[in-house]
Amino acid sequence: MDRPAPSSTVRRYMAYLSTLGTTQLHLRNPFVIAWWSMAYPGLGHLLLSKYLRGFLLFNWEVFLNYKAHINLGILYSFTGRFEMAKNALDITWVMLYAPTYLFAVWDSYRTTVDLNLQYILASREDAEVKMFNINSIEINYLDKRTPWIALAWSALMPGLGQIYIHRIPSAFFSMGWFIVMAYLSKLLPALHYTLLGHFELAKSVVDAHWLLNIPCIYVWCMYEAYVNTVENNKLFDWEQSKFLKKNYQYKYFKMPFVR
Amino acid sequence: MYIVSTFEHSNYLELAITAIQMKGIAKENILCVPMDKRSEDKKLFDTLHSADGLSLLDLPIILATVLCLLGGIYGFILKWGPVLWGLIGFFIGFGIGFIIKLITTKKYNNRQKKLKATEVVMIIDCNDNQLDMIKDILWEHNALGVSKLSLG
Numbered sequence: 001m002d003r004p005a006p007s008s009t010v011r012r013y014m015a016y017l018s019t020l021g022t023t024q025l026h027l028r029n030p031f032v033i034a035w036w037s038m039a040y041p042g043l044g045h046l047l048l049s050k051y052l053r054g055f056l057l058f059n060w061e062v063f064l065n066y067k068a069h070i071n072l073g074i075l076y077s078f079t080g081r082f083e084m085a086k087n088a089l090d091i092t093w094v095m096l097y098a099p100t101y102l103f104a105v106w107d108s109y110r111t112t113v114d115l116n117l118q119y120i121l122a123s124r125e126d127a128e129v130k131m132f133n134i135n136s137i138e139i140n141y142l143d144k145r146t147p148w149i150a151l152a153w154s155a156l157m158p159g160l161g162q163i164y165i166h167r168i169p170s171a172f173f174s175m176g177w178f179i180v181m182a183y184l185s186k187l188l189p190a191l192h193y194t195l196l197g198h199f200e201l202a203k204s205v206v207d208a209h210w211l212l213n214i215p216c217i218y219v220w221c222m223y224e225a226y227v228n229t230v231e232n233n234k235l236f237d238w239e240q241s242k243f244l245k246k247n248y249q250y251k252y253f254k255m256p257f258v259r
Numbered sequence: 260m261y262i263v264s265t266f267e268h269s270n271y272l273e274l275a276i277t278a279i280q281m282k283g284i285a286k287e288n289i290l291c292v293p294m295d296k297r298s299e300d301k302k303l304f305d306t307l308h309s310a311d312g313l314s315l316l317d318l319p320i321i322l323a324t325v326l327c328l329l330g331g332i333y334g335f336i337l338k339w340g341p342v343l344w345g346l347i348g349f350f351i352g353f354g355i356g357f358i359i360k361l362i363t364t365k366k367y368n369n370r371q372k373k374l375k376a377t378e379v380v381m382i383i384d385c386n387d388n389q390l391d392m393i394k395d396i397l398w399e400h401n402a403l404g405v406s407k408l409s410l411g
Contacts, residue, residue, distance in 0.1 A: 215327035241293035248291035
């Protein structure tokens with residue numbers, strides 16, 4: 001249907017358009033992906049469209065960071081309050097943190113390298129991709145969209161840029177977690193007081209632990225929307241060019257010069 | 260009689276082709292030549308570790324996140340609080356990253372300017388009396404350039 005039939009000779013193909021979105025192989029810089037995993041475990045995997053791994057690692061991070069008070073430890077350490085940092089960290093949880101954190105970074109790096117190889121092989125195989133998917137609940141198709149518009153919508157509300165380019169799993173993820181974290185961190189009251197110039201009030205109302213989660217997720221949403229718009233556009237060009245070569249290069253076309 | 264036109268890849272190109280076919284031009288009389296793009300094909304297989312055109316945004320966004328986080332942290336002990344310092348950090352980080360990227364990859368920037376390059380060349384073989392009709396269709400569908408070619 002949307003994928004090459006099991007009986008076909010195609011081994012690798014570089015994109016799949018499903019109801020939930022366009023999943024695509026493309027070249028990625030492994031250091032950039034690893035860096036996003038360092039910023040927040042799971043985000044690197046989500047950029048690779050490896051949603052299940054990404055959600056697992058992300059939710060693990062949310063839970064363990066909360067239980068072990070990692071963010072408070074970071075906050076107090078960076079501001080020179082080392083005794084408070086020591087007291088903040090919860091020893092029942094903190095040692096569980098490091099292995100999975102490092103795994104997330106390492107695994108996203110090596111997965112990127114592997115997927116880059118898969119991409120190169122898939123692009124050499126150059127198999128066709130179905131560019132249109134319609135069913136009873138959604139329509140997904142390749143189209144040209146503007147990267148900066150995707151970024152701008154995600155800047156206004158994380159997840160909207162993802163909806164614009166039809167990436168439903170990451171749209172759910174971004175909107176859901178951003179709303180939860182904005183609520184728990186009291187981001188908006190703090191923003192309100194900051195804009196009114198009541199800085200002390202803003203500081204006292206905000207929840208430090210949850211607030212420190214926000215920068216990574218917020219910026220990531222803009223980045224993800226932008227990057228995927230660019231790549232979807234490239235996929236569109238590639239698919240259309242393939243279609244034209246196949247259908248509009250008739251062997252006996254009367255060329256305007258004598259052979 | 261030939262009509263040569265150039266397009267960018269878009270849905271309008273396919274709309275133009277199908278509109279012309281509906282006017283009675285056979286598929287066999289339409290020739291499309293999609294152009295390989297210089298930057299992409301050269302960079303594509305460069306190395307496993309190099310990303311592609313989007314690397315312009317990578318550094319700015321990384322620095323923006325780092326400084327946003329640091330701004331949020333030190334905001335707790337600075338006067339303006341974590342929200343404002345987080346935002347200040349974000350913009351400073353993004354600005355620094357962007358400037359570094361612009362300086363270090365000037366060449367990349369020049370290539371970006373040619374974004375409206377021809378991506379597809381289309382040649383249509385038709386009669387004299389179809390000429391204007393086809394030209395109109397092509398212009399209506401965002402052709403970058405249209406020209407007739409009559410030899411002899």
